[in-house]
Amino acid sequence: MGIIRKTKSVELLLDIFSQNSNALSVVNLVKKTKNQMNKTTVYRILERMESEGVVHSFNDINGNKWYAKCHSCSSDNHLDSHPHFQCKDCGAIECLSVEIAIPKVPNFQIDSAEIMLVGTCRNCSIV
Numbered sequence: 001m002g003i004i005r006k007t008k009s010v011e012l013l014l015d016i017f018s019q020n021s022n023a024l025s026v027v028n029l030v031k032k033t034k035n036q037m038n039k040t041t042v043y044r045i046l047e048r049m050e051s052e053g054v055v056h057s058f059n060d061i062n063g064n065k066w067y068a069k070c071h072s073c074s075s076d077n078h079l080d081s082h083p084h085f086q087c088k089d090c091g092a093i094e095c096l097s098v099e100i101a102i103p104k105v106p107n108f109q110i111d112s113a114e115i116m117l118v119g120t121c122r123n124c125s126i127v
């Protein structure tokens with residue numbers, strides 16, 4: 001994982017990501033780690049993990065920031081053009097491993113795209 005020093009705090013966050021296949025909101029991550037580190041440390045580590053290609057971030061429908069594990073990214077090749085799905089019942093977000101073609105628009109250079117699909121997840125659709 002390159003230049004990230006594996007401090008206790010880094011390891012703790014990596015652990016949390018490896019135990020959760022779904023994305024985690026920053027609010028939730030701060031809550032999970034509040035006995036071990038302060039908010040600022042959590043923010044700083046997450047930013048470093050993102051620039052290393054370990055996690056990626058995006059905003060949910062309410063504008064809150066979330067992070068999810070990357071599967072085949074590195075610091076030089078960070079491409080997360082996959083869509084995310086947020087359940088409107090339970091609020092959970094997961095990465096969808098489907099390719100979405102970003103359209104080429106003449107005269108516009110597109111650097112990134114965030115696609116959030118909203119609906120009901122498999123757990124909530126069981127009545």
Ligand SMILES: [Zn+2]
Nearest residue numbers: 087090121124
């Ligand atoms: Zn749900």
Ligand SMILES: [Zn+2]
Nearest residue numbers: 068080084095
């Ligand atoms: Zn994702």
